[in-house]
Amino acid sequence: MKQEILLGNGAIALGLLEAGCQVVTSYPGTPSSEILPEVIRLVKSENLNTYVEWSTNEKVAMDNAFAACITGKRAACCMKQVGLNVAADSLMSAAYLGTKGALVIIACDDPGPHSSQTEQDTRFMARLAKVPVLDPSTPEEARRMIGVAMDLSEEFRIPVILRPAIRVCHARQSITYGDLKGNEKKGSFEKDPMRWAATPRYRLILHGELNKKLQEIGKKFETFSDYNFHTLEPGKRYPFGIVAGGVPYAVVRDILIEQDRKDIPLLKIATPFPFPEGIASTFMDACDRVLVLEETDTLIEYLLRDREKVLGRLSGHVPSEGELVPQVIHEVLSHTLNELNIDPLKGNPDPVVTDLVKGLDLPVRKPTLCPGCPHRAAFFAIRKSRPKAIFTSDIGCYTLGLNLGVVDTCLDMGAAITMASGFYHAFSQDGVDQSIVATIGDSTFFHSGTAGLLNAVYNGARFILVILDNLTTAMTGMQPTPALGIRADGSEGKAVSLERTVAGCGVDFIEVLDPYDLKKMNEVLKKAGEYVKEPEGGIAVIIARHPCLIAYREEAIPVRKNVKITDDCVECNFCIERFECPAIYHDPELGRTNINPQICSGCGVCLSICPKGAIVEAA
Amino acid sequence: MKTINVVLCGLGGQGILFMTKILAQAALRKGYDVLGAETHGMAQRGGSVVSHLRLGKVQGSLVETATAQVLLALEESEGYRNLPYLGPGGGLFVNTSSAAFPREEVRGYLAEKEILCRGVPATSIAVAMGAALSSNLALLGYFSVFAQEPFNHDELRETIAEISPDRFRENNLKVFDAGFDRAMEEKRA
Numbered sequence: 001m002k003q004e005i006l007l008g009n010g011a012i013a014l015g016l017l018e019a020g021c022q023v024v025t026s027y028p029g030t031p032s033s034e035i036l037p038e039v040i041r042l043v044k045s046e047n048l049n050t051y052v053e054w055s056t057n058e059k060v061a062m063d064n065a066f067a068a069c070i071t072g073k074r075a076a077c078c079m080k081q082v083g084l085n086v087a088a089d090s091l092m093s094a095a096y097l098g099t100k101g102a103l104v105i106i107a108c109d110d111p112g113p114h115s116s117q118t119e120q121d122t123r124f125m126a127r128l129a130k131v132p133v134l135d136p137s138t139p140e141e142a143r144r145m146i147g148v149a150m151d152l153s154e155e156f157r158i159p160v161i162l163r164p165a166i167r168v169c170h171a172r173q174s175i176t177y178g179d180l181k182g183n184e185k186k187g188s189f190e191k192d193p194m195r196w197a198a199t200p201r202y203r204l205i206l207h208g209e210l211n212k213k214l215q216e217i218g219k220k221f222e223t224f225s226d227y228n229f230h231t232l233e234p235g236k237r238y239p240f241g242i243v244a245g246g247v248p249y250a251v252v253r254d255i256l257i258e259q260d261r262k263d264i265p266l267l268k269i270a271t272p273f274p275f276p277e278g279i280a281s282t283f284m285d286a287c288d289r290v291l292v293l294e295e296t297d298t299l300i301e302y303l304l305r306d307r308e309k310v311l312g313r314l315s316g317h318v319p320s321e322g323e324l325v326p327q328v329i330h331e332v333l334s335h336t337l338n339e340l341n342i343d344p345l346k347g348n349p350d351p352v353v354t355d356l357v358k359g360l361d362l363p364v365r366k367p368t369l370c371p372g373c374p375h376r377a378a379f380f381a382i383r384k385s386r387p388k389a390i391f392t393s394d395i396g397c398y399t400l401g402l403n404l405g406v407v408d409t410c411l412d413m414g415a416a417i418t419m420a421s422g423f424y425h426a427f428s429q430d431g432v433d434q435s436i437v438a439t440i441g442d443s444t445f446f447h448s449g450t451a452g453l454l455n456a457v458y459n460g461a462r463f464i465l466v467i468l469d470n471l472t473t474a475m476t477g478m479q480p481t482p483a484l485g486i487r488a489d490g491s492e493g494k495a496v497s498l499e500r501t502v503a504g505c506g507v508d509f510i511e512v513l514d515p516y517d518l519k520k521m522n523e524v525l526k527k528a529g530e531y532v533k534e535p536e537g538g539i540a541v542i543i544a545r546h547p548c549l550i551a552y553r554e555e556a557i558p559v560r561k562n563v564k565i566t567d568d569c570v571e572c573n574f575c576i577e578r579f580e581c582p583a584i585y586h587d588p589e590l591g592r593t594n595i596n597p598q599i600c601s602g603c604g605v606c607l608s609i610c611p612k613g614a615i616v617e618a619a
Numbered sequence: 620m621k622t623i624n625v626v627l628c629g630l631g632g633q634g635i636l637f638m639t640k641i642l643a644q645a646a647l648r649k650g651y652d653v654l655g656a657e658t659h660g661m662a663q664r665g666g667s668v669v670s671h672l673r674l675g676k677v678q679g680s681l682v683e684t685a686t687a688q689v690l691l692a693l694e695e696s697e698g699y700r701n702l703p704y705l706g707p708g709g710g711l712f713v714n715t716s717s718a719a720f721p722r723e724e725v726r727g728y729l730a731e732k733e734i735l736c737r738g739v740p741a742t743s744i745a746v747a748m749g750a751a752l753s754s755n756l757a758l759l760g761y762f763s764v765f766a767q768e769p770f771n772h773d774e775l776r777e778t779i780a781e782i783s784p785d786r787f788r789e790n791n792l793k794v795f796d797a798g799f800d801r802a803m804e805e806k807r808a
Contacts, residue, residue, distance in 0.1 A: 003647075005640075005643050005644060005647055005653055007657070030659055031659065033659075034659075114658070115659070137678055138654075138678050138680075167656055167679075167680050167681065170656060170657045170658070170659050171654060171655060171656050171657075171680035172639070172640075172643060172653070172654070172655040172656075172657060172680075173653065173654050173655075173680075174647050174652060174653045174654075247679070249678075250677075250678035250679040250680075251679040251681070253678055253679070254677050254678060254679045255683075258622075325681055326679060326681050326682070326683035326684075327683055327684045330683060347685065349684050349685060349703075350685060350703075352728070353685075353702060353703045353728060354703055356702075356724065356725060356728055357699055357700060357702055357703060359724065360696075360699050360722065360724060360725070362696045362699055362700050363696055365630060365665070365666050365667040365696075365697075366665075366666065367631065367664040367665050367666035368664060368665045369664065370632075370664060370665070397664065400664065477659075582665055598746070598751040598752075
């Protein structure tokens with residue numbers, strides 16, 4: 001046995017390899033991004049032959065894993081919760097078809113939300129697709145659950161979802177683990193078109209099979225005493241009890257132990273669907289009132305089906321949005337105990353310090369693009385060149401172009417392009433000539449940009465599309481993109497040209513440039529603007545290519561330029577507001593704008609932005 | 620055994636995760652169960668970043684307000700922002716060069732809760748050692764003088780030596796030692 005302090009995502013990776021998972025696919029997204037890299041680290045250190053890949057998107061990841069699992073292998077695909085929306089088409093169908101080996105879908109939720117568009121609850125996706133879901137409370141439990149999920153998937157021939165929330169994924173815990181296994185089982189495919197290519201008539205039969213499987217799994221979950229358990233004493237009645245799952249279980253368990261509240265029984269439900277009715281009924285029968293603590297929605301609360309006894313979000317006792325952090329659960333519990341005339345909790349939070357901190361007027365820390373980020377240069381040029389445009393954008397570091405006033409919309413992956421075409425048609429229908437500039441990152445373009453671009457070309461939309469190509473997937477931790485020809489494990493793959501992909505979508509105007517060259521970028525934007533309006537014109541694509549400074553420390557700034565601000569500075573704040581480089585700041589001692597040499601990357605882009613020419617190269 | 624709660628905070632890019640890792644590894648070496656919570660994703664691009672560390676038989680990775688024994692802040696405002704986490708009698712260690720630290724408004728509260736409060740010019744210390752980005756290690760070196768069970772100076776130093784990547788090891792230790800020396804000087808003065 002070995003011990004390591006691992007991120008929850010590392011514990012999940014361990015669980016996958018302990019369970020002999022042979023194929024792991026993923027598309028990065030917080031909080032799931034580290035699972036695949038951790039699998040790869042372990043695969044390399046133990047010299048295993050597990051197949052891993054960064055897929056181009058989550059649906060692609062799931063389809064690939066599904067094919068592997070119907071050869072009898074153990075497969076997993078990992079994604080963030082909104083990634084499961086992209087893969088939903090695959091999931092809903094796979095539930096009916098069933099598996100042969102094992103398919104475990106790891107979809108990581110983000111209550112908060114800390115780094116997502118929604119706080120959606122993957123347990124409801126499991127309910128919708130009719131597949132079992134396991135809800136771990138800690139990294140260690142997530143690790144153990146992977147093996148359980150694999151066995152369950154194989155036994156019942158059904159995909160199984162593991163739903164770790166961000167406090168599992170990004171918790172760090174000391175983990176002890178056993179032997180890891182690689183590709184041990186040979187795959188084979190037995191043709192069975194009535195299953196694997198089922199038509200609607202057979203789908204009805206498969207639906208019936210699926211419903212039977214769920215009934216059996218529900219019964220099986222009753223026996224999962226390591227995961228679903230309560231602290232009731234036999235024969236005793238309680239005025240109040242708590243039902244909890246996932247991370248809120250861990251939090252409330254700690255509070256009850258810390259406060260020595262043996263008078264409050266706790267039921268943990270780690271398999272919320274199919275619902276373990278038996279253990280839930282036992283608990284409900286013993287308690288007069290029950291408070292449900294779960295993230296982020298109301299699955300357990302719905303499934304308990306008792307409007308009189310159950311307190312939770314529907315009764316207004318638990319907040320319906322936001323993360324259930326310890327102090328929120330403490331407050332919910334205090335309030336509920338008070339309402340039910342039960343002994344209060346000790347040590348309620350001191351409102352004095354909260355008010356004190358509020359009164360300090362602390363600066364709001366917005367995330368910003370890094371010093372030297374090539375996106376900043378591109379955004380600056382876009383705003384200068386097309387100030388009146390609608391700026392549709394997308395998901396990645398460059399969403400921070402918001403701060404520079406060059407991001408007006410951000411809907412979902414790929415929507416920079418689809419919304420640009422949508423805007424075009426909505427305005428052109430009225431005879432209005434509206435300038436539109438879409439920005440999308442290289443990885444996001446490969447994820448879901450092509451279908452939208454092809455559609456926009458086909459349907460005659462006109463706009464400028466700037467692909468912000470920093471040669472990596474920066475926001476989620478520098479995963480390679482298909483254009484690099486480097487695969488997830490660092491081995492060589494075939495590079496897919498971004499230019500040729502764009503051309504393949506039917507685009508005739510493609511210019512590649514380095515956004516650090518603001519002058520050139522301005523020229524090309526002007527040309528692109530003209531092309532969009534020409535009778536024979538169409539969509540103009542500019543690939544603004546410069547390596548990300550975090551991923552490519554050396555290549556990104558080949559020659560460092562030292563910059564300084566001269567007395568010509570009139571403190572107009574243009575650079576601070578429009579360029580928003582963390583290295584440029586107002587220096588109260590100097591009484592003017594200054595450059596922090598410790599933060600400055602030396603990119604030199606700011607040399608050409610000052611209206612007064614006050615930013616100059618230092619000796 | 621009482622649970623030990625530590626909160627570390629600052630801005631994305633200041634090395635909060637590495638500082639947390641050092642404390643976690645040092646505690647693991649002494650046989651503690653270690654559980655922590657980290658900030659990843661968008662906030663790492665210069666936003667407010669908080670990291671929680673809990674030692675003991677707990678399952679929740681987040682520290683509840685008013686229960687932390689130690690609050691380490693790599694930036695002064697972030698230190699105030701996270702002050703509600705610090706419990707009575709706790710220790711507050713803040714990277715700041717402000718002569719007015721701690722701000723007037725919080726002094727009464729710190730005294731009332733008997734909080735030990737120390738401001739450390741960790742960035743200047745790191746810059747003086749030629750390692751501008753290592754203020755985290757300077758702050759940790761300073762803290763090591765005040766550290767209580769399970770943390771102590773020697774073991775924190777050994778842990779840094781153990782987990783630093785080869786090319787940063789020497790520098791990391793140098794900056795840690797400079798932070799330590801600073802606290803020792805203050806003690807002697």
